[in-house]
Amino acid sequence: MAAAEKLLEFQFPATSAHLCTVREKLREVLGSCSPSEELLNCIVLAVGEACMNIIEHAYCDDDAGDIILEIEKQGDNMIFRLTDFAHRKSSKEEMKSRPLEEIRPGGLGCHIINEIMDEVQLIECNSDCGNVLQMKKKLEL
């Protein structure tokens, strides 16, 4: 297995105002890997959705903190890791898609992430708080 090459580590406050900067960073890093425009848009969308889930669901009520986005390249695979420091632990159950037949606002983020990414994994972390979500996508150049 090829060694992972770290392309980015970016820490930012978990607020909606910072999502735009996250997309800029993703486009910058992914652009150098030359995926198709469509794939690039999809990856930016999926990582944005994962950040939004952390902002809305992990950090909730009065809890606030940062998110760390790490991007690694391992052979043809891109690995996106999001670490938060929320007091609330996310569950694997929450990462499942909801039935799309129900036409209602909301709840589409996990479906988008699962549809775009090849692997989505909540990594167990030993500390009392925080979540680590790892997403993997093979680049079709």
Added chain:
Amino acid sequence: MKSKLSAESNYDVLELSGEIDLHYSPELREMILGSLKDGKSLLINMAEVSYIDSSGIASLVEGFQTAKTAKLSYGLLKISSPALQVLTLTRLDRVFTLYDTAEQFQSHL
């Protein structure tokens, strides 16, 4: 996100451009629901939308449901390729009525 709401004789046109994410989707929701509350049908021009996430889509869905309940016409005009990509992923391209021209929308009023 930038937006411009204009009134035609029997419907409103909401022109959207730029990126629509969690930061802007509450504003989008307010504009859509505000327009429908006045009892006018709504056509949303999405030709210049370069990015939309699930929170923006949720605002569009809420508008769709509100319009349906109020028996008003509601459509998306000239949807951009990035926005269509998200609608296709969420299979909402089969739910919304997509128009290439405003005349097509007018003929459905």
